[in-house]
Amino acid sequence: MQSCNQSARCFVPNFFTPLAVICLFAMLIITATAHAQSGLFQQDKQSLRFQGDEWLVHADAARGYTSLQVNNGEYLHADDTRGGFAYLCDNRWFTRFPDRSNLAHDNNVGRIGIVADGRYMVKIAPSWTRSEFDLTFGANEKLDQQAFMFLHDDVLFVRAGANVIAQRVANTQLITRKTDRPVKARELLLVHKNGSAIGLRIVTTDKPDKTDKADKEPPVEFSAGMFTDPAGQKRLAVMLPTKGFAANTVNVVIDATPRGANFVLQPRFDVISSDDPAENIGGNAPTQGVKNPIYTDRTTLDYALTFSWLGQKNFTGTAELEVVHSLGQRHFYQQVKLDAAEPSVDPKDNRRSYRVAFQPKFSMPGVSEVWARLYDENKRLIWVDRYRMAYNWHEYKPNIEVQPDFQAFWADTLKQLREVPLEPESKRVFEDHPTFEIYHVQFNSWQKKRIHAMLYVPKDRAKPLPAVVTAHPGSRGFAVNKGPDGLYGSRPPGDPRFVTIQPLLRGHAPDAPDIPFNDPWWGPLEDRDTYVARAWYCAMVRAVDYLAERPDLVDIKRVVARGGSQGGALAIVTAALDPRIAYCIADCPSNAQPREIMFNYPSFGPSSGQVPAGKTADETLKMLSYYNPTNFAALIRCPTYVGSNIGDITVHSMGPLAIYHNLVQLKPDQKDFYPGFSHFHGSGPGLHKKANEIFELLGGPAPEKPKKK
Structure with a gap:
């Protein structure tokens, strides 16, 4: 039986000399050391070093961190007397950090690098998974300090602004070596001449003082600009106000890729x-x-x-x-x-x-x-x-998809609706409101479903008055806020010249605690006859029926259908189904042209993801054509005015534009389209000006707004 040494010799060729063995072991040691140095802080008597992915930091035996490199580009300015970080407290500089450690009391051991002098500390804690680290300044000192990061001459400039790290090409402030005074910001981006960048974001400045006074302090901000360093030289630097006996933490994001965006x-x-x-x-x-x-x-x-x-x-x-x-x-x-x-x-x-x-x-x-x-x-x-x-x-000529029996379907729907007795009820609420008599109204609607509505009747005006019918599926109840002192803090959604009725389409009582939820964008889309919009459209007609039952309050010949967004679509439908509407004002009406919403421009309306199982998109779109506000526009006989911001990203303006172009029964002077310029949800000022003209025509001049005290 061979010994272990004898066995080993069997596998060692004659040319494997002692020198070759020494070289092999040296290579293994170097390889192991190289692997160990990547991703962990390495400490010896002279330095502390961390090598990340395309970035590294280095601290020497006395000055603390002297180097922060990204893609071989240096970001810190250090000289013979200090490193890249320094503290200023009570007009005294602290620049020497002879103590170094890579120890931690948790699983971050080896992943934290600390330099300190017994009073002041700079700690770097790299992320395990991302090219970033937390930079923490701390002091065993009651007084507040200023922590400085002095920037290398190869850092060309600093960009400052909210969210500048993610959106660096935005309209941010630029700080260079010729900037007159420091700039304050919560986020900074340091840009190197090699195209890389470092982002600085304040995470927290823990306040040891937990009093109300501390909570009311303004948020801490960086100051970036030209500062005088300990040697009396002007240098581009970043300053962070820091609290004593607290962890003052900055998130540092490394972007090693040279980017033109910088x-x-x-x-x-x-x-x-x-x-x-x-x-x-x-x-x-x-x-x-x-x-x-x-x-x-x-x-x-x-x-x-x-x-x-x-x-x-x-x-x-x-x-x-x-x-x-x-x-x-x-x-x-x-x-x-x-x-x-x-x-x-x-x-x-x-x-x-x-x-x-x-x-x-x-x-x-x-x-x-x-x-x-x-x-x-x-x-x-x-x-x-x-x-x-x-x-x-x-x-523009919109693509109109209307079914041959569209009008017959709605004629039959209205016939069935008229067979249901209205059976209205009303109860006055908020009786001491200074501007309106406010009523909780109920009446029967489609398939005898009980609908709740809010009715606002102006006080101190001769009756009957013109009226507005308006609704939105998102409405929850009375927009009336009465404070504990008995005073009303807001005005309900009504013009003081008009009676306003607002049905709650989802069937709940005003301000009910549990309001039923409808699937987004008026779903589900299973069946034409049971689609929720059928009941909603009928509720709008029933609201007009209620107004007609109140000749003591309302002149039924002066009724305006008005709304915005989903309410704009409902205004169009109401004007189409009820000839008693005198004017229609539709601000950015939604849900028009469902095929285009599904396949061309995502917008407020049914999406292809809502097509029911077992149905095709074409079958679903055929069903939706019975409820498309564009198709109802062709039935309208009263003056109608439509608006939409061209850039509206909630309701795409192609839908409202299609509605306008399908007002085929109206003469040019009975209709108009008012495009706004912005990307906000709504319309430009033209539609609102037209609405004011109509309201003055029907209700007289608008009352003066009370002056603010």
Whole structure:
């Protein structure tokens, strides 16, 4: 039987000399050390070091952290007397951190690096899974301090602003070595000349003082700018006010990838239209750098994309403009290469400004998405933005999908509704309200379902009065707030010249504690005859029936159907089904053109995900065509006015535009469409102005608003 040594010799060739064995063991030790150094703090008598993915930090035996490198680019400025971090307390600098440790009392052992001097501490705790770390400043000191991070000369500038780490190309403040005074912010982005970046975000400054006074203190902010260092030199730095006896923590996000987005500042559309208004009216303020997004074939445009470039060399990427109709077809595209473009240069911060001109030509009436994109020299997307525009909207021809028995279906529905006795009831509530007599009303509706409604009757006005019928599925009850002192803090949703009725379509009582939930966007979509909108539309007609039963209060010849969003759709339907409506005002009506909502422009309305099991999308869309507000528009005989912001991202304006174009029974002077300019949910000021004209026509001049005391 062989010994262990004899057995080993059997596997060692003759050429495996002692020198080769020594080299092999040395290589194994080096490899093991290299693996150990990655992802853990390594400490020896002279230093403390952590190697992350494309970043590292290093502290020496006396000065603390002297290096923070990302993609081989240095971020910290250190000299012979200090590292990159220092404390200032009571006009005295603390720059020496001879104590070092990588120990912890939990499973983060080896993942925490601390430098300290017995009083002041700087701790770095890298994330296990992300390229980031927590940077904590702490002091065994009652007095508050200022913690400084001095930046290397290769850090070109600092960007400051809310959410600047995630949205770095936004309109953020820029801090350079020529910035006059420090800038305060909760988030900063440090940009290196190699294209990498470090984000700083305040996590918390734990307050040892838990008094009410501490809770009322303003949030802690960085200050970034030029500061005097301990040697008396002006340096670009970041300062964080820190509390004594507290953990003052900053989240540090490492972005090692060289990005053109780090060097782009304030990119935006720069569009001058021959149709731009002389001044902003109401809510029609410029959107995305576009003052007026409504064009015709007679509009002349000075169309450009502008941005500033903060890199050390000229920008050599590309810019592009794409226009895609809301129904999916592209009708303009242009790309501009900027290799030879000559920018204007601001000598103060070496900022290069570009204005890229485009020559757009539009061909499709309706609403389109306008996309602008900016790519760097590596074809990496560094900025994108969009806005909606309308082109020749007067000429748009919507696709109308209406079933042959549409009118017969609703005639039969109304016939069945009329066979149900109204049986109205009313009870006065909030009897001491100063402006309105307020009633809780009930009546029978579709299939004898009891509907609750709110009725607001103006006090101190001669009756009968004109009336408004309005509703929204989201309404929960009386918009009346009465305080403990007996005073009313809000006015209910009613014009003091009009009686207003508002049915609660979901069948609950006003302000009920348990309000039934309907599936989103008026689902479920199982069956035409049981679809919830059938009962809702009938409830709107029944609300008018109730007004007709109250000649002591209401002049039934002066009734306005009005609403916004889902309420705008209900106003259109009410005007279509009830000839007693004198005027219809629909602000951004929703749920119109369900096929387009499903497949072209996601918006408020049924989605393809709601198609019932066992049904096709076409079958579901056929069912929805019986409830499409666009189809009801063709039945309306009273003056009707529709509005929508072109950029509305809640209710796409193609739906309201289709409703307007299907008002086929109305003369041009009996209808209008009022496009707004912004991306907010609603309409421009034109529709509201028209509504005021109608209300004055029916109810007289608006009463003066009480002056604020």
